[in-house]
Amino acid sequence: MVDLEAQAPTAESVAGRAHQWLRRELMRSRFRPGEKLKLRQLAEELGVSLTPVREAIARLVSENALEQLDHRSARVPPFSEERVREVCELRMELEGKAAERAAERATPADVARLAAIQARMTEARLAGRGLEMTQENERFHMTVCALAGMPVLLQIVENLWLRCGPLNFALQSMRFLHRPEEHPHNDVIRGLAAGDGALARLAIQRDIAVYSDAIRRRLPAVNVSASG
Amino acid sequence: MVDLEAQAPTAESVAGRAHQWLRRELMRSRFRPGEKLKLRQLAEELGVSLTPVREAIARLVSENALEQLDHRSARVPPFSEERVREVCELRMELEGKAAERAAERATPADVARLAAIQARMTEARLAGRGLEMTQENERFHMTVCALAGMPVLLQIVENLWLRCGPLNFALQSMRFLHRPEEHPHNDVIRGLAAGDGALARLAIQRDIAVYSDAIRRRLPAVNVSASG
DNA sequence: CACCCTATTTTGTTATCACAAGTCCAGGCC
DNA sequence: GGCCTGGACTTGTGATAACAAAATAGGGTG
Known part of the structure; x- marks a missing residue:
């Protein structure tokens, strides 16, 4: 499990830290274009419930860093x-x-x-x-x-x-x-x-x-x- | 109460419709720069629970259309x-x-x-x-x-x-x-x-x-x- | 052997609840 | 009279559970 506190000691809420963490993981090219993100998998890795992870993903979708796939799941957008x-x-x-x-x-x-x-x-x-x-x-x-x-x-x-x-x-x-x-x-x-x-x-x-x-x-x- | 379905028939989830609705309200200058947004008030107006509204606000914060005030509440950012x-x-x-x-x-x-x-x-x-x-x-x-x-x-x-x-x-x-x-x-x-x-x-x-x-x-x- | 239908599991959604932190007001003390 | 304090109320947070929809696997059939 990832220690959120250690990675982003300045971030306020669990949701905020999850957002920063996911953001960093994207910048580290952890996910490939086209890859789907799974809520429970990420939540378990972070040791938090679904709610903050869901919020983090929603934020990244709004930032156009992720893409709403089929009105249910989100993925990293492929690049042409x-x-x-x-x-x-x-x-x-x-x-x-x-x-x-x-x-x-x-x-x-x-x-x-x-x-x-x-x-x-x-x-x-x-x-x-x-x-x-x-x-x-x-x-x-x-x-x-x-x-x-x-x-x-x-x-x-x-x-x-x-x-x-x-x-x-x-x-x-x-x-x-x-x-x-x-x-x-x-x-x-x-x-x-x-x-x-x-x-x-x-x-x-x-x-x-x-x-x-x-x-x-x-x-x-x-x-x-x-x-x- | 606002009928979300009527305003955004294409939007998928309640959270997505709440986001679109809030976005539109911002574009309509319903809120003034500096004004704080209250979760329960918006949720009641939309007839939904806190969860989707909270997600919508988080998205707008990520879009820099709202601003995290004191690690708890969000407001419309004032403009210099x-x-x-x-x-x-x-x-x-x-x-x-x-x-x-x-x-x-x-x-x-x-x-x-x-x-x-x-x-x-x-x-x-x-x-x-x-x-x-x-x-x-x-x-x-x-x-x-x-x-x-x-x-x-x-x-x-x-x-x-x-x-x-x-x-x-x-x-x-x-x-x-x-x-x-x-x-x-x-x-x-x-x-x-x-x-x-x-x-x-x-x-x-x-x-x-x-x-x-x-x-x-x-x-x-x-x-x-x-x-x- | 391939295909389709169904049952099970996986996965995302959202309301609810318990909780914590902050705000406000009133009452009492200095 | 002003200020401090305590309690009620407001407000945001996050885990949980019930639910729905989609994916998957398995078995039966053509």
């Missing part, structure tokens, strides 16, 4: 190539704006924080720790978006990332998209350090474009049709 | 002027893109549908039917976004509109923002009819900019501090 393309186009638009804005506002301390994240991500990648790599990658993008000082934009981008969580397990085995010194994140950091919004925007957009291509190439292997 | 500005900036970005894309795809039938909506909206405005006016306005914007053929974008814009629902009651009394023939929607329609994406984008952005100014001017009267 077109859907990946659209999400990435929107991410390029929104994260591009965020990076541009962040370049106008970032302090040297912020830049150092980003550089540290990027260093940890590169280290995880070279060491083959795929999950850690994807988590630092997420932290990098969310930090840039937070620096824009636009909370609503941040919420939207977080939601887009959540929806892509089930796809990202395909990333964990991709270690060689860039050589470390050529990684687009480096240009994002440079742009933020120099106050060069255009550079930051283009760099983050290049990063997302590479992601889009990589995921779309692996899409057939990611989606699951009838298992789970 | 800065928040209105940000939401409108994002709407200009996203709806602008949608309008541009819609101009490349709209058929004459689509354009006619939009023109009919605009006509109904103008009629409602001139007749002083404020609620109907705002609903047709919403329908106009959602239709344009749907024509872009980008479902994720549509979901994001719908969410931004939902969050603004409680503000929009301030619009219902504003009848004279434009003379009918000068309304920006007319240029949106022209842009879509002519396949002129730039015209459509600029027109929808102008519309949103006017909205932003109008709401921000009335913001002090919209937010409620401690009632409800």
